[in-house]
Amino acid sequence: MRSGIAQFISGQLLTRYLVLVTLLKKYSIKAPAKLNIGLKITGQRPDGYHELISIMVPISLFDYLDFRLTSNNIKIICNGDYLVPADERNLAYRAAQDFFILAGINSQGLTIHLTKKIPVEAGLGGGSSDAAATLLALNNMFDHPLAFNELHNAAVRLGADVAFFLERSPCIAKGIGDILEPIRNWPRYWYVIITPKLNISTSWVYQSLNLKLTICKFGFIIDQLKRGKIDLNALMVNDLEPMVVSHFPLIGALKKALLKAGAIGALMSGSGSSVFGIFTSHEQAYEAKDALLSQQFGVVFVVECVHHS
Ligand code: ATP
Numbered sequence: 110m111r112s113g114i115a116q117f118i119s120g121q122l123l124t125r126y127l128v129l130v131t132l133l134k135k136y137s138i139k140a141p142a143k144l145n146i147g148l149k150i151t152g153q154r155p156d157g158y159h160e161l162i163s164i165m166v167p168i169s170l171f172d173y174l175d176f177r178l179t180s181n182n183i184k185i186i187c188n189g190d191y192l193v194p195a196d197e198r199n200l201a202y203r204a205a206q207d208f209f210i211l212a213g214i215n216s217q218g219l220t221i222h223l224t225k226k227i228p229v230e231a232g233l234g235g236g237s238s239d240a241a242a243t244l245l246a247l248n249n250m251f252d253h254p255l256a257f258n259e260l261h262n263a264a265v266r267l268g269a270d271v272a273f274f275l276e277r278s279p280c281i282a283k284g285i286g287d288i289l290e291p292i293r294n295w296p297r298y299w300y301v302i303i304t305p306k307l308n309i310s311t312s313w314v315y316q317s318l319n320l321k322l323t324i325c326k327f328g329f330i331i332d333q334l335k336r337g338k339i340d341l342n343a344l345m346v347n348d349l350e351p352m353v354v355s356h357f358p359l360i361g362a363l364k365k366a367l368l369k370a371g372a373i374g375a376l377m378s379g380s381g382s383s384v385f386g387i388f389t390s391h392e393q394a395y396e397a398k399d400a401l402l403s404q405q406f407g408v409v410f411v412v413e414c415v416h417h418s
Contacts (some may be wrong), residue, residue, distance in 0.1 A: 133250040136176045140242035141167040141415050142233035143273065144300060144378045144385055147344040149327040150318070158269070158285045159315055162327050164292070164334070164344055165270075166279045168300060168412040172227050172235055174201065174242050176250065179218035189225035193236070199223075200240035200267060207263050208247045212254040219247075228408060230308040232379030234274070240267045241274030261287075278416055281331055294337055295414055299394035300385045301372065303363050305407035307382040314349050314380035317356075341387065345374040353381045360384055363406055370397035 145163050152160040172189070183205050185195040193199055197206075201221055209217055221243065227235030244260050255263070257275075264271035269286040279295040282288070330343045354361045360377055363384040367375035371393050372386025388394040394411045401409050 134178045136246045136250045138174050138176075138242045138246045139171040140174060140227075140235070140238040140274070141277075142170040142172075142227045142235060142238060142412075143167050143270070144302070144383075145232070145347060146341075146376070147327070147330075148347045148349060148379065150348045151327075154285070159318075160284060161282070161286065161348075162331060163282045163286065164279070165273050165282050165286075166295065166414045167238075167274070167277060167416075168302075169415050170227055170233070170302070170410050170412050172239055172242075173222075173224040174239060174246065175222040175224075176243075176246050177220045177222075178250070179220050181218040183218070184220045185223055186220065187223045187225060189223070191225040191227070191229045191235075193223075193225060193229055195223075200236040200271070201243045204240040204243035204263070204267055204271075205247060207267065208244055208255070211259060211263055212247075212251060214251065214254075228304040228383065230310060231304045231383045232309070232311075232377065232381045233302075233304070233383055234270045234379065237268050237270035238274045240264070240271045244271075245275065279414060281334070290335075292334065296339060297413070299388040299391055300412050300414075301367060301370070301388060301394050301397050301401065302378070302383050302385045302410045302412060303367070303401060303406050303408070304383045304410075305359055305363065307357055307359065309353060309357070309381040311380040314353060317352055318349070319352070341374050345376045345387075347377050347379075349380050350377045353377060357382070359406075366401060366404060366406065367397070370400050372397065 144166050146166055148163040150159050150161050183202055185199050185202055187195045205219055227233050241264055248255050260275055261272050264275050265287045272287050273280055273282055276289055276291055279292040281290045360381055364375040367386030375386040377384050398409050398411050
């Protein structure tokens with residue numbers, strides 16, 4: 110009997126030991142940017158948040174995050190093409206803090222090397238994606254202490270777009286962006302993105318809106334999308350765009366330039382400043398990129414939709 114208990118205890122200890130030694134001390138993850146293929150504002154909640162319906166697509170433009178467990182505090186080292194704060198103001202930092210609290214992991218040190226390739230305040234969701242990537246990476250490193258719904262709730266608390274980036278798939282986003290329905294049959298397109306040298310603050314855009322709320326038409330379009338019928342012309346509407354164009358006419362000029370370069374549709378992503386055009390062939394997209402680069406509007410990317418990675 111005693112040897113049975115001893116065996117059981119040593120078995121438990123061995124399992125615990127194996128879990129500890131298999132904890133990943135280093136981990137790397139790519140955080141994709143997103144495009145809003147359509148964005149309709151459908152209401153405003155008493156707390157000020159806007160409710161919306163949006164088609165969101167993760168794309169092949171990435172920030173790179175490398176995690177290393179340490180014995181000190183949480184630290185972010187930031188490099189790459191764009192500068193962001195490397196302290197509590199960084200969403201990846203806040204995501205790590207929240208993860209440790211929720212997972213009951215005390216006094217764990219962590220260094221995050223963040224290589225920023227996604228333009229900042231450009232409507233491409235870089236900060237939100239970095240936060241989601243941090244939640245996913247830490248949950249993997251610590252052998253999944255949080256269930257997906259706990260990660261989802263943590264993501265929603267961090268910011269409206271963070272939950273979308275946990276899905277790693279094109280989605281219909283509703284609510285404040287927290288109710289997500291993956292789109293399984295999103296067609297293959299190439300997207301040419303122009304990011305001009307304008308920083309447009311998301312909160313400024315929402316505060317400046319004077320909206321007529323339109324729900325019905327877009328709801329109908331979403332129903333069609335679910336049945337596999339994709340009408341890009343109907344989808345490519347962004348309720349934030351007219352106000353931004355009225356303050357920044359360059360955004361309107363970028364749309365025209367993309368259409369002239371052969372895009373089948375062009376739209377501002379999120380609250381701007383990036384504008385994208387949709388192309389049905391790789392060759393056309395790269396020809397358009399060359400033509401647009403010569404016009405010196407800003408940075409130009411050719412990307413595709415990315416699914417689970
Ligand atoms: P959104 O539309 O979700 O606001 P965006 O693409 O327009 O996204 P971000 O690039 O995510 O904007 O940056 C928005 C703000 O978030 C900036 O003021 C930036 O300083 C801050 N921020 C905090 N953490 C990060 C991060 N890891 N990467 C980029 N920005 C971050």
